[in-house]
Amino acid sequence: MNKEIGPIEDLIKKLNRLPGIGSKTAQRLAYYIIGLDENEVKNLSEAIISAKKNTVECSICMNYADSDPCEICSDKTRDDSIICVVEGPKDVEAMERSLSFRGKYHVLHGVISPLKGKTPEDVKVKELINRVEKGNIKEIIVATNPTVDGDATATYIKNALKDFDIIISRIGYGLPVGGDLEFYDEITIQTAMENRRRLD
Amino acid sequence: MNKEIGPIEDLIKKLNRLPGIGSKTAQRLAYYIIGLDENEVKNLSEAIISAKKNTVECSICMNYADSDPCEICSDKTRDDSIICVVEGPKDVEAMERSLSFRGKYHVLHGVISPLKGKTPEDVKVKELINRVEKGNIKEIIVATNPTVDGDATATYIKNALKDFDIIISRIGYGLPVGGDLEFYDEITIQTAMENRRRLD
Numbered sequence: 001m002n003k004e005i006g007p008i009e010d011l012i013k014k015l016n017r018l019p020g021i022g023s024k025t026a027q028r029l030a031y032y033i034i035g036l037d038e039n040e041v042k043n044l045s046e047a048i049i050s051a052k053k054n055t056v057e058c059s060i061c062m063n064y065a066d067s068d069p070c071e072i073c074s075d076k077t078r079d080d081s082i083i084c085v086v087e088g089p090k091d092v093e094a095m096e097r098s099l100s101f102r103g104k105y106h107v108l109h110g111v112i113s114p115l116k117g118k119t120p121e122d123v124k125v126k127e128l129i130n131r132v133e134k135g136n137i138k139e140i141i142v143a144t145n146p147t148v149d150g151d152a153t154a155t156y157i158k159n160a161l162k163d164f165d166i167i168i169s170r171i172g173y174g175l176p177v178g179g180d181l182e183f184y185d186e187i188t189i190q191t192a193m194e195n196r197r198r199l200d
Numbered sequence: 201m202n203k204e205i206g207p208i209e210d211l212i213k214k215l216n217r218l219p220g221i222g223s224k225t226a227q228r229l230a231y232y233i234i235g236l237d238e239n240e241v242k243n244l245s246e247a248i249i250s251a252k253k254n255t256v257e258c259s260i261c262m263n264y265a266d267s268d269p270c271e272i273c274s275d276k277t278r279d280d281s282i283i284c285v286v287e288g289p290k291d292v293e294a295m296e297r298s299l300s301f302r303g304k305y306h307v308l309h310g311v312i313s314p315l316k317g318k319t320p321e322d323v324k325v326k327e328l329i330n331r332v333e334k335g336n337i338k339e340i341i342v343a344t345n346p347t348v349d350g351d352a353t354a355t356y357i358k359n360a361l362k363d364f365d366i367i368i369s370r371i372g373y374g375l376p377v378g379g380d381l382e383f384y385d386e387i388t389i390q391t392a393m394e395n396r397r398r399l400d
Contacts, residue, residue, distance in 0.1 A: 006266050007251040007254040007255060007266060008264060008266075010247050010250070011247045011248060011250070014244050014247045018229055018232060018233075019228060019229070019232050020225055020229075021229075025220055027290060028220060028290070029218055029219070029220075029221075030251060031288065031290060032218060032219050033218075033248055033252065034251055034252055034255050034264055036252070038252065041248060042249065043214065044214050044248060045248040045249045047210050047211045047214045048211060048233055048244060048245040049241060049245045050210070051207040051208050051210065051211035051234055052233065052234055052236070052238065052241040053207075054206070054207040055234050064208060064231070064234055066206050066208075088231065090227060090228070090231060093227075109235075
């Protein structure tokens with residue numbers, strides 16, 4: 001009794017495999033796409049191919065980019081001696097939006113997570129060590145997420161780089177700006193208390 | 201300071217235009233797509249083109265289909281004399297899943313909504329009237345959604361077909377099966393009370 005037709009069903013299935021797209025959303029999207037005019041559909045389809053085809057991994061920082069080395073790695077005005085290590089490309093964007101960092105990045109493309117079977121080989125830690133070996137690095141700021149896996153990855157990186165004469169720091173923990181104390185968990189509040197700073 | 205790169209940004213923008221896809225989801229999807237292997241990306245891109253290209257509007261019921269007339273309209277075992285009028289293709293699927301209807305459908309592709317500037321010309325009402333004019337129809341069940349616009353559309357259809365000797369009915373209103381009385385609004389409960397049926 002399934003009256004769903006071939007090509008639509010196929011598209012729904014493929015959309016459904018994307019992260020965060022449930023079957024209802026996939027269905028809504030598929031019918032929306034079919035309702036678009038032919039040109040818009042072609043544009044969307046080509047944008048998908050083009051994004052994949054024209055995106056490379058920067059051989060220095062491992063971030064997705066349209067050139068290698070990427071714009072940030074090529075930027076002579078940025079400090080080469082500080083590397084901010086993040087989990088993914090989105091984190092680079094968030095960091096750039098914050099305008100709080102003018103060094104270089106290193107994108108791990110994931111975190112080490114023994115529970116999910118992600119070992120150090122599954123993330124770009126080796127590439128980070130290679131960068132440090134080449135010298136000129138003074139500080140590594142590990143800005144992986146404040147999660148169990150993010151912390152484990154930070155610890156792994158710290159140990160992996162312990163023989164180098166560099167500062168390895170972890171991004172600050174605490175309450176997010178605009179957050180409301182009553183909504184945060186005990187660990188966040190404890191950490192925020194430990195990380196208190198004297199007002200002067 | 202926008203470090204987002206060309207083709208990725210373009211894909212994010214295009215995904216962001218899809219219904220229910222906010223900028224965060226669009227970003228997540230774009231990076232996910234870039235992380236897929238080339239073949240999967242090609243498949244997704246082609247599925248979009250194929251769904252659009254191989255889908256036609258059935259010239260009888262206006263539903264999306266891969267043949268014209270569609271499978272349901274061609275089905276000789278279904279009752280030609282009852283037409284269930286729905287807002288969109290998804291409603292046909294929901295109805296078919298319920299196994300509660302063995303007649304034919306008519307897909308309006310929208311509802312009449314003066315507030316949103318949707319007039320009767322924007323939905324497939326004319327095509328419905330044409331079908332009725334050809335004769336052989338005994339009943340029209342208007343199964344547009346139980347909303348202000350859905351009701352307005354039902355009323356419009358009833359008036360448009362008042363000169364024909366056919367029954368025009370509206371799908372039953374009431375509490376959804378499995379629903380919990382305390383969570384429904386007054387209007388739903390009032391309607392459910394009015395629509396009560398004697399148990400026998």
